Amino acid sequence: MCKATCKELFGVFFKIGAFTFGGGYAMIPIIKREIVEEKQWLSNDEMFDIIAIAESTPGPLAINSATFVGSRVAGFKGALAATLGVVLPSFLVILVISQILLQIEHFQIVKNAFQGIRAGVVVLIGSALISLFRQIKKEAFTCIVLLAAFILAWGFDINSIFILILCGLSGVIWSCYLDRRAGK
Numbered sequence: 001m002c003k004a005t006c007k008e009l010f011g012v013f014f015k016i017g018a019f020t021f022g023g024g025y026a027m028i029p030i031i032k033r034e035i036v037e038e039k040q041w042l043s044n045d046e047m048f049d050i051i052a053i054a055e056s057t058p059g060p061l062a063i064n065s066a067t068f069v070g071s072r073v074a075g076f077k078g079a080l081a082a083t084l085g086v087v088l089p090s091f092l093v094i095l096v097i098s099q100i101l102l103q104i105e106h107f108q109i110v111k112n113a114f115q116g117i118r119a120g121v122v123v124l125i126g127s128a129l130i131s132l133f134r135q136i137k138k139e140a141f142t143c144i145v146l147l148a149a150f151i152l153a154w155g156f157d158i159n160s161i162f163i164l165i166l167c168g169l170s171g172v173i174w175s176c177y178l179d180r181r182a183g184k
Helices: 002-019 024-040 044-056 059-105 107-135 140-155 160-181
Strands: none
Touching: 002 024, 002 059, 024 044, 024 107, 024 160, 044 107, 044 160, 107 160, 140 160
């Protein structure tokens, strides 16, 4: 069973890695479509949790997501297959492009192509942001934490690790407060 699943994991993440520009954030809607909607390997909530974990651990979001999904679906071998699948296309493309790009980077058509790709990446990142926002509970506490984290990140340029720790601590404190209030 694992061999077929590992081959499928490799194939799915190879396709994601090969046809997604813009890195991890741009990959989120594609990973979600493939893993949750098409293959139904994970639920929406599980995928949301994996993205949250992948974002809060060191390393690129796409690689972390692939590793977590692969592990959840097929254990260690699945994690290895998915991770190799998502990394290999970029490695191969960079290997080839690095040799070619130095020769053609001065052409205007190449500059314009990359400008268009950058615009598309912004749209994909915005789509991922909207998708993630739709999935969170719209309670007062969540909105306050979201707004505070946004202000800290953009207004004060505070390190994202510190912001994640503060958000996690605020969730724990809020949970303790609710438990105490409920008499638990």
